[in-house]
Amino acid sequence: QLRMSMEDLLKSLQREYVAALPDKLVTIRTQIRDNNATSLRESFHKLKGTGRTYGLPEISELAEVVEKICVRSPQECAGAAQLAVQILEDIFSSRNAEIGYDLGPD
Secondary structure, three states, X not given: OOOOOHHXXXXXXXXXXXXXXHHHHHHXXXXXXXXXXXXXXXXXXXXXXXXXXXXXXXXXXXXXXXXXXXXXXXXXXXXXXXXXXXXXXXXXXHHHHHXXXXXXXX
């Protein structure tokens, strides 16, 4: 079938989003190294929104927490972001494993 269901489309978009996550984490690691609370807040704000858009609530909720920390306690932003990166790496691995075992039709 050429027509893709909405569910299939969402899964495809989620796969693309998850595949791009490592590149986003490279940027965030640089912002952590530079201790740039403003850039970190912006990066996590974007993750919050895109996580919602792509139906990945675990990314959105985590990003929302880090964004709030960056706003309220900029001095704690890099530490919170570092912990979030570790969690995001776990999410990436978990989502990648799910994708790898998805034997549905292409």
